[in-house]
Amino acid sequence: MSQTFETLGRPLPPAPSAFSPAWRHVLDRPLGIRTELDRMRRQAPFYDATVDEIDGRRIRIGDHWLTDFASCNYLGLDLDREIIEAVPAYLDLWGTHPSWSRLIASPRPYDDIERMLAELLGAEDALLLPTITHIQHSVLPALVGRGALFVELHAHQTAHDGAAMVASRGGTVARFREDRLDRLDRLLRAAPHPRVICVDGVHSMTGNGPPLDELLPLARAHDALLYVDDAHGFGVVGERGPDESSPYGSRGNGIVRHLGAGYDNLVLVGGFSKAYSSLLAFVACPTEVKEYLKSAAGPYIFSGPSPVASLATGLVGLRVNERRGEALRARLHRLTxxxxxxxxxxxxxxxxxxxFPIVEIPLLDADNADPLGRFLYERGVFASVVPFPVVPRDQVGVRIQITAANTDDEIDHLLAVLGEAGDRFPLVAASGPPDPG
Structure with missing residues (x-):
C-alpha cells in the first residue's frame, strides 16, 4: 500500500503491450479515412480533453480557462439549481441505479416521463431507452426487418451504423440525398416492404431542419415509415403559434410539431442528453409499436437502465420546461x-x-482545420473542429453551439476571436441572412 501512495503523481513506466505479436495487426491496422481524426485526437488540445473545472460556461483544462461553445446543453439545464437540488430526493427513494433491465422492472419515474413525453409531443405513446445510439442500433433493425431502409446521406453516423445492423440481418439498405428526392421516389417504387426512410431532424452539423413537407407525402404515397432522429431539435424548437416567445416556437416539442406535421407514418426519435442534459432517449410511436419494441429491441431486454439521477433530471427538467422553458428558449434565440x-x-x-443554435463555419482550405482549432483554443474558445470524414471536405470547419447559459460577453469574445481567425485562416464568406424561423 505504501508503494502505491509513493508513486501517486509520478509518471509510470510504459507497460508492455498486452497484445502478442500475432495480434499486433489489430492495433497497427490503418484507419483509412479516419486517420486525420485519429491524429487530431492524439495531438490537438481541443480533442479528447480532460476538463478539470467548470464555472458556468467557462471550463478549465489544466491551467487554461476557455469559454465552452462545444456544449449541447442548449437550455442550460445542466447548471439549473432547481434541477440539481431535486436529485438527492430521488436518490433517497430509488438508490443510485435500478439495475434491472427494463423487461424485468422499471422504477415509477419511467412511466411518468413516458406519459409526460407523449403529451408534450402530441404522440400516442413513448418508449424510453438510455441513448439514441441504443435506439439506432436496435429500433431501426426491428422496424425494417428484411424490408428496405433508406438513410439520408448526411444523417448522423449512428443511423448509418444502424443501417449496417439492418443489412447484417437481411434487410436492404440504400442512401439518398434530401436535395434529390426524385431518386428516393424511384428507389421506393421497387423496394420490398416494410419500407423505412431515416433522416435527421435538426441536423447536428448544419443546424437545419429536414424537408418534412416533401418527405411525409412521399412516405405515405409508398406506404413507408418516416423515422426522424431529432436529437438536436427536441427541447429547442416546437409548435408555432401567436403566443410563442421566439421563432423557435413553443414547448420545445421537436421539429415535427415545429414544421406543422403529424405522426401518421412517422416515428420520432429524440434524446434528453442535449436540451435536458440527461442520459435518456425516446421513441415516440403508437402504443402497438411500443409494445412490439419491448420484445424486439435488444436494449429494452438486455441493457442496464439509465441511472436514477438521469431519470430525476429528465422528469424535473420536463416540469421546468412547462414553467420556464419559453424564457430559456427566448434567451437562446436572442443569443444565437x-x-x-x-x-x-x-x-x-x-x-x-x-x-437554430448549431452554427458551422466552413474553411476554404480543409487543411487548416487543426491550425484553426489551436488558434481558437489559445484565445480561450473551446469549440468543435469538424474534420473530414465527419463532414464532406467542403464543409470542414468549426461548429459553434450556443446555449442559454452563455452570456453576451462570451458571444462578443467569440466574435472577436473569429474575426481574427478569419484574417488568418480564410473562412467561407457570408452569402445572405439566415431565415429566422
Whole structure:
C-alpha cells in the first residue's frame, strides 16, 4: 500500500503491450479515412480533453480557462439549481441505479416521463431507452426487418451504423440525398416492404431542419415509415403559434410539431442528453409499436437502465420546461441571433439557414482545420473542429453551439476571436441572412 501512495503523481513506466505479436495487426491496422481524426485526437488540445473545472460556461483544462461553445446543453439545464437540488430526493427513494433491465422492472419515474413525453409531443405513446445510439442500433433493425431502409446521406453516423445492423440481418439498405428526392421516389417504387426512410431532424452539423413537407407525402404515397432522429431539435424548437416567445416556437416539442406535421407514418426519435442534459432517449410511436419494441429491441431486454439521477433530471427538467422553458428558449434565440448577426457583420458565412443554435463555419482550405482549432483554443474558445470524414471536405470547419447559459460577453469574445481567425485562416464568406424561423 505504501508503494502505491509513493508513486501517486509520478509518471509510470510504459507497460508492455498486452497484445502478442500475432495480434499486433489489430492495433497497427490503418484507419483509412479516419486517420486525420485519429491524429487530431492524439495531438490537438481541443480533442479528447480532460476538463478539470467548470464555472458556468467557462471550463478549465489544466491551467487554461476557455469559454465552452462545444456544449449541447442548449437550455442550460445542466447548471439549473432547481434541477440539481431535486436529485438527492430521488436518490433517497430509488438508490443510485435500478439495475434491472427494463423487461424485468422499471422504477415509477419511467412511466411518468413516458406519459409526460407523449403529451408534450402530441404522440400516442413513448418508449424510453438510455441513448439514441441504443435506439439506432436496435429500433431501426426491428422496424425494417428484411424490408428496405433508406438513410439520408448526411444523417448522423449512428443511423448509418444502424443501417449496417439492418443489412447484417437481411434487410436492404440504400442512401439518398434530401436535395434529390426524385431518386428516393424511384428507389421506393421497387423496394420490398416494410419500407423505412431515416433522416435527421435538426441536423447536428448544419443546424437545419429536414424537408418534412416533401418527405411525409412521399412516405405515405409508398406506404413507408418516416423515422426522424431529432436529437438536436427536441427541447429547442416546437409548435408555432401567436403566443410563442421566439421563432423557435413553443414547448420545445421537436421539429415535427415545429414544421406543422403529424405522426401518421412517422416515428420520432429524440434524446434528453442535449436540451435536458440527461442520459435518456425516446421513441415516440403508437402504443402497438411500443409494445412490439419491448420484445424486439435488444436494449429494452438486455441493457442496464439509465441511472436514477438521469431519470430525476429528465422528469424535473420536463416540469421546468412547462414553467420556464419559453424564457430559456427566448434567451437562446436572442443569443444565437446576436451571434449570427455578428458573423454577417464580419463577412463570415455559415451552413446554418434556420437560425437554430448549431452554427458551422466552413474553411476554404480543409487543411487548416487543426491550425484553426489551436488558434481558437489559445484565445480561450473551446469549440468543435469538424474534420473530414465527419463532414464532406467542403464543409470542414468549426461548429459553434450556443446555449442559454452563455452570456453576451462570451458571444462578443467569440466574435472577436473569429474575426481574427478569419484574417488568418480564410473562412467561407457570408452569402445572405439566415431565415429566422
Amino acid at each position: 441571433s446576436r451571434f449570427l448577426d455578428g458573423l454577417r457583420g464580419l463577412g463570415l458565412g455559415t451552413l446554418n439557414t434556420s437560425g
